[in-house]
Amino acid sequence: MAVRELTFRIMRYNPDEPEKKPHLQDFHLTEEPGMSLFVVLNKLREEQDPTLRFDFVCRASICGSCGMLVNGKPTLACKTLTKDLPPVTTLLPLPVFKLLGDLSVDTGVWFRDMSLRTESWIHTDETFVPDAPEVRMDNELALKIYEAERCIECGCCIGGCATANIKSDFIGAAGVNRVARFMVDPRDKRTEREYFDVVGTEDGVFGCIGLMACDDNCPVGVPLRDQLAYVRRKMAVAGWHYQKV
Amino acid sequence: MSHYDTFVTDVLVIGAGLAGERAAVEAATQGHNVILLSLVPPRRSHSSAAQGGMQAALGNSAMGKGDSPDVHFNDTVKGSDWGCDQDVARLFVETAPIAVREMAHWGVPWTRVTTADHVYDGKVIHEDPENAGLITARNFGGTAKWRTCYTSDGAGHTLLYTLDSMVLRLGITVHDRVEALSLIQDGERCYGAIVRCLRTGELRAYTAKTTVIATGGYGRLYGASTNAIINEGSGLGLALDTGVVPLGNMEAVQFHPTGLVPSWILITEGARGDGGYLLDKNLHRFMPDYEPAKKELASRDVVSRRIMQHIRAGYGVESPYGDHVWLDIRHLGAEHINTNLREIATICKNFRGIDPVTDLIPIRPTQHYGMGGVRTNIDGQAYGLKNLFALGEAACWDLHGFNRLGGNSLAETVVAGRIIGEKIAKFTAEASLDVKSSLVEEHLNKQADRVARLRENRDGTEYVFDLRHEMEQILSQHVGIFRSGESLQAAVDQLRDLHERTKHIGLRGGGRGGDPEMDAALRLPGMVRVAYCIAKGALARQESRGSHYREDFPKRDDANWLNRTLAYWPEGADEPELRYEPVKITESPPGDRGYGEASRGANSAKS
Ligand SMILES: Cc1cc2nc3c(=O)[nH]c(=O)nc-3n(C[C@H](O)[C@H](O)[C@H](O)COP(=O)(O)OP(=O)(O)OC[C@H]3O[C@@H](n4cnc5c(N)ncnc54)[C@H](O)[C@@H]3O)c2cc1C
Ligand code: FES
Numbered sequence: 001m002a003v004r005e006l007t008f009r010i011m012r013y014n015p016d017e018p019e020k021k022p023h024l025q026d027f028h029l030t031e032e033p034g035m036s037l038f039v040v041l042n043k044l045r046e047e048q049d050p051t052l053r054f055d056f057v058c059r060a061s062i063c064g065s066c067g068m069l070v071n072g073k074p075t076l077a078c079k080t081l082t083k084d085l086p087p088v089t090t091l092l093p094l095p096v097f098k099l100l101g102d103l104s105v106d107t108g109v110w111f112r113d114m115s116l117r118t119e120s121w122i123h124t125d126e127t128f129v130p131d132a133p134e135v136r137m138d139n140e141l142a143l144k145i146y147e148a149e150r151c152i153e154c155g156c157c158i159g160g161c162a163t164a165n166i167k168s169d170f171i172g173a174a175g176v177n178r179v180a181r182f183m184v185d186p187r188d189k190r191t192e193r194e195y196f197d198v199v200g201t202e203d204g205v206f207g208c209i210g211l212m213a214c215d216d217n218c219p220v221g222v223p224l225r226d227q228l229a230y231v232r233r234k235m236a237v238a239g240w241h242y243q244k245v
Numbered sequence: 246m247s248h249y250d251t252f253v254t255d256v257l258v259i260g261a262g263l264a265g266e267r268a269a270v271e272a273a274t275q276g277h278n279v280i281l282l283s284l285v286p287p288r289r290s291h292s293s294a295a296q297g298g299m300q301a302a303l304g305n306s307a308m309g310k311g312d313s314p315d316v317h318f319n320d321t322v323k324g325s326d327w328g329c330d331q332d333v334a335r336l337f338v339e340t341a342p343i344a345v346r347e348m349a350h351w352g353v354p355w356t357r358v359t360t361a362d363h364v365y366d367g368k369v370i371h372e373d374p375e376n377a378g379l380i381t382a383r384n385f386g387g388t389a390k391w392r393t394c395y396t397s398d399g400a401g402h403t404l405l406y407t408l409d410s411m412v413l414r415l416g417i418t419v420h421d422r423v424e425a426l427s428l429i430q431d432g433e434r435c436y437g438a439i440v441r442c443l444r445t446g447e448l449r450a451y452t453a454k455t456t457v458i459a460t461g462g463y464g465r466l467y468g469a470s471t472n473a474i475i476n477e478g479s480g481l482g483l484a485l486d487t488g489v490v491p492l493g494n495m496e497a498v499q500f501h502p503t504g505l506v507p508s509w510i511l512i513t514e515g516a517r518g519d520g521g522y523l524l525d526k527n528l529h530r531f532m533p534d535y536e537p538a539k540k541e542l543a544s545r546d547v548v549s550r551r552i553m554q555h556i557r558a559g560y561g562v563e564s565p566y567g568d569h570v571w572l573d574i575r576h577l578g579a580e581h582i583n584t585n586l587r588e589i590a591t592i593c594k595n596f597r598g599i600d601p602v603t604d605l606i607p608i609r610p611t612q613h614y615g616m617g618g619v620r621t622n623i624d625g626q627a628y629g630l631k632n633l634f635a636l637g638e639a640a641c642w643d644l645h646g647f648n649r650l651g652g653n654s655l656a657e658t659v660v661a662g663r664i665i666g667e668k669i670a671k672f673t674a675e676a677s678l679d680v681k682s683s684l685v686e687e688h689l690n691k692q693a694d695r696v697a698r699l700r701e702n703r704d705g706t707e708y709v710f711d712l713r714h715e716m717e718q719i720l721s722q723h724v725g726i727f728r729s730g731e732s733l734q735a736a737v738d739q740l741r742d743l744h745e746r747t748k749h750i751g752l753r754g755g756g757r758g759g760d761p762e763m764d765a766a767l768r769l770p771g772m773v774r775v776a777y778c779i780a781k782g783a784l785a786r787q788e789s790r791g792s793h794y795r796e797d798f799p800k801r802d803d804a805n806w807l808n809r810t811l812a813y814w815p816e817g818a819d820e821p822e823l824r825y826e827p828v829k830i831t832e833s834p835p836g837d838r839g840y841g842e843a844s845r846g847a848n849s850a851k852s
Contacts, residue, residue, distance in 0.1 A: 016446075016758030033565075034507065036596070046710040050762035051754035055285075057473045060510045061595060062402070062588075063289040079595040100422075100444055101759060108286025108421050112413075121410035122352040134346045136378030137357055143584075145354035146397050149406060153288055187352060220591075 004031040007088040008040065014051070014101050024090070037070070037077035037091075041103075053102035061219060064152030067094050067159060068103050074156035076219045077103075094159035096168075107155040114175045118198050122188045141184070148181035151222050157214035169203045173214035173224040176205055180227040183234065196240045205231055249689055250449040254280045254418075255673050257437055257453035259425045259480060261287035263401070263655065264637025265459030266408040267662020268669060273415045275670035280418045280451065282440060284475050287409050287419060291461050291473040292658065295401025296513040296588045298383060298393040299655035301341035305358050305379040307372045308365070308391035314338040316389050319833065321653060324387045324544050325646025326791035326801060327835040328497070328616075328809070328828060333623055333644050335832070337660050344659045345380060345394050352407040355380040356395055356585075366520050383585075384518040385651040387544035387840075393518065393652035398588035401655060408659075422759075423449070426767060428456065428483050428633070429680065429688045435633040436680040438483070439692045441767065446758045448692055450685050454676040455669055458484060458619055458627070458635040466776050467612040468717030471504055471511035480639045482771025484619040485778070489629040491811035491824070493620035493641030495775070496782035499649055499792050500726050502548040504611025507566035508596050512589055512608060514651040517541040519586060521574040523552065524605065525560035528571070536840050543840035546648040546792040549610035550842070553726050556609075564607065571605040578602075610726055614638065614654060616645040616792070617779075620811055625665030628811070632676060634669055636661040643809065646828075647791025692767075699766050700756045705749025709766045712750065715743055716769075716776055724780050729796045733784035740777045741820060747773050778812035778821045785823055786810065789842075801843060803835045 006029055013022040027044050038059045045052045057065040059078045066077040069092040071085070097105035114120075157173040158164045164172045171178075179199040182188045199205055205228065215225040256272045258265045261283035273279045283290060304312035317338040322329060349355055358381040360374050365384075372381075385393040396403040412419065425438040429452065437452035460480020464472030484490040502523075503512040517523075522530045523541055535551045536543045543551070552570055555561070561568030574582060574589070579602045582590050586601075593601045619635035620628045621642055627633040636642065637658045642665075644657050698704055723736035747770040756763035788802035789795050808825040815822055837844050 014758060034597075036508075045761060049754065050710070050752070051760055053759070053761055057285055057289045057475050058291070058294045059474060059508070060294065060592060062294045063285075063473065065285065065289050081595075081598075106422075106444075108289070111286065111288075112419070115410070115413055121414040126350075128347050128350040130343045130347070132346075134349045134355075134380055137354075138378055139357040139359045139381075142354040142357050143397065146399065146403065149354060149403055150399060152293075152402075153286075185352070185354075187350075 004087060006031050006082060006085070008044070009088060009090045010052070010103065011092045012102055013099060031082050035082040037080045037082070038066070040082060041077065053100065053104045055104050062152065064107070064154035067107065067154040067156045068092065069094060069159065074160040074217050076154060076156070079219065094155050096158050096164050097155055105155070107153065110155065110158070111153040111174070114171055114178065118171065118175055118178050120178050120182065122182070122185065123190045124187060125189070145181060145185050148177055148184070148222065148227060150220055151177055152220055154219060156217045156219055157224060160213045160217045162211055162213070163207050163209055167203070167207060170207045171199070171204055173228065175199070176231055177222060177224055177227045180231050183231070192234065192238050196235055196238070199231055200235055200240050205235070250447070251685070252280060252449065252451045253678070254278045254451065254453045256455045256457065256669060257451050258282065258457040258459055259438060259483070260459030260461060260637065260639065261419060261421070262290035262292040262459065262461050262637060263405055263408060263658035264662050265457065266405070266412055267659050268457055268459060268636060268666035269417050270408065270411045270415060271663060271666025272670045272673065273417050277670060277673050280420060281412065282423050282425060282451070283419065283421045284424055284443065286421045287412070288405055290405065291476055292655070293402045293405045294473060295655050296398050297385065297515045297518070298395030298400040298652050299345065299404070299659070300385070300388070300392045300650065300652035301345040301394055301656060302338065302390070302392055303342050303345065303380055303382065303394065304390070305376045306381045306391050307370050308384065309382045312390035312392055317341065317392060320388045321644065321650060322833045323838050324648050324650040326648055326838065327803070327807065327830070327833070328494070328646025328790055330623070330643040330829060331831040331833060332829065333642055336623065336664065337644050337657065340660045340664060341656050344656070344663055347663070348404060348407060348659060349380060351411055353403045354396055356397060357381055383515060384542065385514055386517065386539070386542040386548065387650045395515070397585060404655060404659065424479065424764070425483055426692050427688055428487055429685055430487050430630055431684055432489055434631040436684065439688050441692070442759070443764060444759050446760060446763065448689060448696070450689055452678060452680050452685065454632065454678045455673045456633050457669060458633070458639050459637045460639045462615050462638040463775055464612050464615070466716065466772055466779070467720045468714070469509045469721060470612040471501055471509060472613070477768060477772055478775045479768055479771060481618060481775045484627065484635065485774055485814045486771060487630055488814060488816040490627050490633065491620050491629060491813045492775070492778050493617055493643065494647070494782070494810050495615070495617035495778040495812055496786055496793050496810060497616035497647045497791060498612060498724070498779065499545055499614035499616060500549040500610040501613035502545060502552055502610050503572055503608040505592065505597060506564060506569045506607040506609055509611045510592050510596055511613065512572060512592070512606060515586060516572060516574050516589055519574070519581065520577055521572055524571040524573050525555055526562045527560065531555050531560065539840045544648055544838070545651065546794070547841040549726055550794060552610055562607065567609065569607045569609040572608045573605055574601050575603065614649055616647060616649055617641050624668040625661065634665060636665045647793055695767060696763070699750060699752050699763060702751030704751065706751040707746050707749045708753065709750050709762060709769055712743060712746055713765065713769055716740070716773055719743070720776055720779065724783055727794055727796055728783055730784065733780060736780040737777070737784055740773060740780055744770070744773045744777060744819065774814055774821070781821055781823060782810045782812055799842065807835065
């Protein structure tokens with residue numbers, strides 16, 4: 001196979017040099033077997049421009065650090081292999097999130113805020129008794145909770161969401177999924193009403209216009225469409241309707 | 246000092262992985278103000294990548310029946326090759342079941358016992374219906390019972406998300422995307438840390454009654470490692486650079502048997518625990534030849550050496566990335582692989598383009614874990630400096646001695662977090678915060694001066710990324726699985742030179758704001774010093790124990806080396822100074838591990 005020369009058209013912006021507007025810069029490099037964008041970006045930084053900013057932590061699609069737009073699609077850079085890319089690839093930072101520089105965005109702050117707004121913790125008055133055996137749980141239920149808990153907070157569902165792009169307080173698919181995770185967990189003693197107060201608003205499920213890009217974009221395959229449907233169904237059964245106040 | 250942000254708190258925890266967050270939760274629950282610092286958003290800390298599980302002797306599953314803290318204790322001490330602190334091991338095994346259940350109470354969806362029969366290594370296992378719904382366990386290497394509690398393929402992820410939910414619930418302050426650069430200290434006592442904001446590059450000062458190092462591992466010193474790329478040992482550098490706090494047993498470095506070739510992403514031990522085989526180039530299952538008793542599930546140091554031994558004997562599979570062997574889990578079946586081992590299937594597909602349901606997985610032993618770290622006493626207090634604690638992978642509490650068992654590290658983080666967190670809370674209640682502003686200023690100025698010199702290339706123009714790769718090469722080549730005096734001496738000599746050269750780093754890119762080259766340049770000298778401690782400790786230790794294997798001294802030598810290395814870096818010195826302390830033996834005298842080269846039950850080399 002012929003060795004390919006690849007071009008990466010990368011958005012550059014340094015908040016410390018506000019006089020320079022965000023712009024695209026072309027980088028060139030020779031493709032290697034098994035190359036991922038993790039390898040590409042590090043090579044570019046070390047060999048061509050040490051100021052290039054981007055985020056990786058686990059480089060194994062586990063930690064959710066490296067979401068970016070690869071030729072327009074929100075995805076994890078670490079699991080994107082160059083063999084699946086055309087000769088010219090555009091890399092942009094995820095929209096919606098605060099831009100820290102080049103491809104680095106502040107997903108952490110966004111998710112912390114969402115977690116606080118959805119009160120993403122087990123609400124209970126029961127105290128832990130160190131010597132008692134654990135409360136039993138059916139394994140099927142444990143798996144169901146885990147299915148929602150698998151979200152890695154990468155922000156791909158948010159960056160690719162039409163509503164989130166125009167409405168800054170929208171909790172997005174990640175937020176709805178988060179509420180669903182606690183709704184199925186019997187250890188969380190919140191009432192349905194308490195969940196709906198969080199999620200049954202225009203910043204919650206009623207903000208969603210149903211394009212479902214999130215479901216396609218989730219790099220770890222959390223069933224976001226199903227989670228949204230689950231929450232909607234629960235609300236319908238409870239006769240909950242969104243009222244503007 | 247006025248142009249720097251300053252923060253004051255009761256407890257400053259550097260590191261928001263499992264260990265740091267668990268300790269922070271304990272201290273905050275007891276009424277202290279706590280600030281957590283992290284290089285990255287807490288949930289992205291390396292703890293989230295642990296997929297296998299954590300050990301606790303619950304004994305709920307059929308294959309865990311009859312388990313107890315005593316059995317767990319024996320496995321841990323044996324695994325450590327009698328290098329661990331037995332008082333710590335005892336405290337740990339007694340607390341682990343409580344810690345696991347506590348995490349369940351807070352929200353971890355642990356995988357539970359079901360009544361469905363399952364097949365393991367050709368045998369059908371019937372679970373006790375009485376135990377249905379209790380927390381189950383899987384098999385991990387070096388354990389007499391199935392003891393590793395897990396959440397499908399995401400134990401670390403669910404533990405960290407759950408603990409972080411407690412951090413949110415308690416309203417603990419978290420500052421992410423910051424890096425601690427040095428401890429504020431006067432040689433007697435620690436008063437906090439000088440920290441750099443990685444968003445803006447600005448320096449800040451944090452002062453605290455109690456400072457805690459929970460910065461995780463240092464695998465990236467080796468370049469090829471299963472660790473996250475932020476695991477660069479900077480927390481160990483913080484302690485070492487005080488001149489008075491020693492690092493314990495830095496030569497004890499664990500290589501995991503199954504790193505995926507060539508990205509070195511970890512294939513979890515769950516693969517072998519659930520029944521996977523290791524095959525050579527002839528597709529022969531070779532582990533039973535060497536280790537008839539434990540086969541693929543001897544302790545990690547042993548399996549790693551056996552693989553390398555087999556490869557050296559000419560049975561490796563050739564590849565452009567060096568010889569490797571195969572991991573075979575095909576016989577476990579698609580359903581098992583795609584639920585309990587889903588993460589493995591995903592990694593194989595995404596990073597290697599293979600499907601473990603039908604394909605063999607190419608693997609080779611890869612740097613994975615550091616048993617060594619900031620030496621503390623059983624309460625987590627660092628040696629040498631008051632008001633400083635350490636825990637988690639960054640610490641040498643000394644639970645693991647010369648080899649950690651799989652599943653004992655996650656367990657250590659939450660167990661130590663619970664126990665040491667309590668000690669921190671007590672200690673802090675009686676501590677005062679009387680720091681002189683001149684001391685804070687002195688430490689701030691020192692870091693500000695480093696930044697300025699780098700930016701202006703005042704000391705030279707060595708390129709930080711070149712130096713860094715040299716360090717990785719030196720460790721990988723000379724301080725790996727098989728070690729010898731000559732090679733280690735070369736490593737020490739080269740690291741001494743390299744350390745000198747780190748004094749002459751200059752920036753190519755200008756270093757404005759949150760610049761990644763500046764990040765690396767500030768970090769590297771400390772990393773090289775930590776690497777130096779590893780190499781020098783390994784050269785000095787003339788015996789083989791656990792993961793430390795000297796070809797020129799292949800036997801464990803309890804008469805001379807039943808001790809712990811303490812590496813200090815005195816102020817102004819150009820190399821570390823090694824001291825030793827005895828290892829206390831309380832319950833279990835050194836003996837035969839039952840696996841490994843020295844064991845009576847094992848076969849010797851085939852070559
Ligand atoms: C791939 C992989 C899989 C593993 N699987 C298992 C398993 O199945 N079972 C098991 O028991 N163990 C496992 N381990 C080991 C285990 O995951 C780790 O030892 C453990 O999670 C370490 O936790 P920690 O809290 O000490 O550190 P970490 O989780 O690494 O957290 C360190 C924290 O310190 C912060 N930090 C570091 N330096 C600084 C600084 N200078 N300033 C500010 N903040 C800083 C980081 O941002 C981070 O928040 C695995 C390890 C690897 C590499
Ligand atoms: S770096 Fe962790 S998901 Fe990509």
